Amino acid sequence: MLTISQLAAYAGVTVRAVRHYHQIGLLPEPERDASGYRRYSAGAVVSLIRIRILANAGVPLSQIGQMLEADASTFAAAVEEIDRQLGDEIARLEASRKQIAQLAAGDRLALAPEVTTYLDRLRAIGVSERVVAGERDSWILMSARWPDRVREWMPSKIAQLDDPQLKRLYRILSEILESDTGDDARLVEAADIMAGLAEQAYRSGEIDLGEVAQDDLPFDLLDALAVEADPRVQRLLDLMRERGWDGLARLERLAEPST
Amino acid sequence: MLTISQLAAYAGVTVRAVRHYHQIGLLPEPERDASGYRRYSAGAVVSLIRIRILANAGVPLSQIGQMLEADASTFAAAVEEIDRQLGDEIARLEASRKQIAQLAAGDRLALAPEVTTYLDRLRAIGVSERVVAGERDSWILMSARWPDRVREWMPSKIAQLDDPQLKRLYRILSEILESDTGDDARLVEAADIMAGLAEQAYRSGEIDLGEVAQDDLPFDLLDALAVEADPRVQRLLDLMRERGWDGLARLERLAEPST
């Protein structure tokens, strides 16, 4: 007759595991001796080993009982099912591994390389770190909503940075946000440039992210994000509204310009 | 200002997950409105998305906080560590998958193919299912203790089955165990044959599983297993002892035979 620790040792498991199997009814409770100790027969060792074989093969404990009693075909079906689940799990982990490899490689922000290129171009143009950080957060939001579309959009966004007007706009915005003053004149100047660019884009039909349904509206969110980052952006939004444009991240025509 | 469900929707997670992140301090609790509702800023969406990016990459929640604050090199080290752990986990699962494939292929008992061959040979010789089952359980125990050695031993075990004496022994044992009578004469006959075989093996120096330390003693266990399967085996043990041999699974000389 064996004690629980002997049983456990023979089967290569811990005492706690054996007790756990008793609790869930996987291994029958043996007789107790006079002092209440569990006393096991040799057969229990075989039972326990068979349980561990299945457990080591990745079979959930809750299914092992049935499997040990099952006939060959039922057993085979169960094995196939388990194998499928293991396969799924492995696939999931490997996907995670790819993800984390990208994290290590990229800007540690999980942005597509096209986007980090764009951000680097902004820095090269002289845009302040604060504004770049704002852009970065915006693109994180965009990427979450349209993971694939974003990569398609980037080339034209990058190309647009060659436009002297746009460069000028970014620089002015950087200046404003880096200073602590509420220099309204610069804000007005920025608004004028933006309105001009918007007008230009509108005429040439460039404002057509049409497929991007508006009912999904993360653009309001982007604007809110900008305002949070610096309240002076609110003033900019107001100025744009005066000029007939709503929004910032995605400009929308309010009405034909009065002039 | 966003409600918790809006925040969750933007980040593509459940409301419960967001609350969980608050609980563990991963995402800061936002302000509450007059009625106690949580109200989120746009920045919270960005925070939440960044958390999910790391979580999806397999980073444990408990580490995400530190990683989001870490500098580039610390971050890289952490990523490497996570990647290693993911690799380990994948390796474990793949090992499980191999195991289960073997289970499906083999005798659904997790015995090496050599052993199942041996068991089949026993059946071919005319050994009863009951005795084969006993042998099987014994080999399950042996395989658990010496997973690799067992495969080495099988060829000679299989070869020994050609010995007419051994065949006869197995057949007699089968007969005895299949019958309900306590036919002592047959038991004595079996014991005589066993003793003869043991003597033979002893002289030719075959009894030398020497490397298999006896302090590991699963042989007592094997004997106990046999007795459990059929109490008449106890009588066989006694008969063997009279003939100067101890044990059954592993015969050991007690003393020189008196004649």
Next chain:
DNA sequence: CTTGACCTTGACGCTGCGTCAACCCCCCAT
């Protein structure tokens, strides 16, 4: 008799939330 090793039950901890429960709040239609 003491000591140390082993046994007992009971209960919390870990991971990342899902899923009630019981109750409050807001807005809209009747």
Next chain:
DNA sequence: ATGGGGGGTTGACGCAGCGTCAAGGTCAAG
């Protein structure tokens, strides 16, 4: 005014497979 439906709130259990105390009772040996 009232009711209903779809929000929100905290609190708590559940899952898988044990690890790890806690607080004892038991056994064999010196």
